[in-house]
Amino acid sequence: MIEEISKNYYRCVIPLPQNPLKYLNSYMIKGKDKNLIIDTGFNRKESREAFFNHLETLRIDPANSEVIITHLHADHSGLVGELYRLGARIFFSALEGEIVKMETTERCWKSYYVLMRQYGFQESEDFFENNPGKAYRSLGDFEFVVLRENDIVSIDDYHFQVITVPGHTPEMINLYEPEQRLYIAADHVLNIITPHISFRGFQFPVFLKQYLNSLKKIYNYNISLMLPAHRTLIFDHRKRIDELFKHHEVRLQEIERILSENQTKMTVQEVAAQMRWRIDAKKWSDYPDAQKWFAATEAMAHLDYLANLNRIKMDIIDGVFYFSSLNNNLKK
Ligand SMILES: [Zn+2]
Incomplete structure (x- = not known):
């Protein structure tokens, strides 16, 4: 067209x-x-x-x-x-x-x-x-x-x-x-x-x-x-x-909620798997690799932003990024 x-x-x-x-x-x-x-x-x-x-x-x-x-x-x-x-x-x-x-x-x-x-x-x-x-x-x-x-x-x-x-x-x-x-x-x-x-x-x-x-x-x-x-x-x-400003604030709050509910240090992939995405597959394991990657890197963009503002905590252990809520009593 x-x-x-x-x-x-x-x-x-x-x-x-x-x-x-x-x-x-x-x-x-x-x-x-x-x-x-x-x-x-x-x-x-x-x-x-x-x-x-x-x-x-x-x-x-x-x-x-x-x-x-x-x-x-x-x-x-x-x-x-x-x-x-x-x-x-x-x-x-x-x-x-x-x-x-x-x-x-x-x-x-x-x-x-x-x-x-x-x-x-x-x-x-x-x-x-x-x-x-x-x-x-x-x-x-x-x-x-x-x-x-x-x-x-x-x-x-x-x-x-x-x-x-x-x-x-x-x-x-x-x-x-x-x-x-x-x-x-x-x-x-x-x-x-x-x-x-x-x-x-x-x-x-x-x-x-x-x-x-x-x-x-x-x-x-x-x-x-x-x-x-x-x-x-x-x-x-x-x-x-x-609307876009609002969308990202909602996403940031969603991630803060996931981290505080899980009470553990989470990898980017673990956070992404718990976020809501508009995709036909229901389970994270059914996502095609490309969609897993897009979701994880989008999650990381938000995690990076939150960690930068000290709204969440970030650790790097053996080269892997871990994120946690500031209010957590961490189990691991
Ligand atoms: Zn494009």
């Missing part, structure tokens, strides 16, 4: 099969002398076909296009290597472009096993094989141009201001067009579902704290239409941001 949002400015729907996100909204602007493409979808057959069909329908030639990838996840960056080889100019934030390049290697994914053990997983090293981030990622090296806060990307009458919104990922990019009051939100604000917040190690700032700050950062922008990367368009961004 292609929908014209504004003159020569299109929302192109790319399917993400068997994925709870359902589809990606790629935005394409057809200019007089060049084109602008924002996000690509997964590097998998169904998504790739839809993406290239949209290019053909709109008569957009990759070789005459600038491609902005809002953030590192494979559902946004999956075709970046291929588009680079077809002659497109690629744009990323400095940090995220480098991470996408690193994640093309096996070595990088091996390093994520360390996090897996820290969360208390005992699974074998093929744990990430079916993770869409690995299975459908971009392959092959590429060069990119760095986008920074307040840079302006112009195409015909559109002038997009670059806004960095760390939280969902370390240096995600949003694009604001002040004249039209259109705001490309990537995965920062989504309708229906809540953006996933993860943990990548203590070398990064506390992502949930950054995320909440990045929501505050854009709250007062004058926006007539927010264009998210998944699901439906957002007409009242402040209402949705208020």
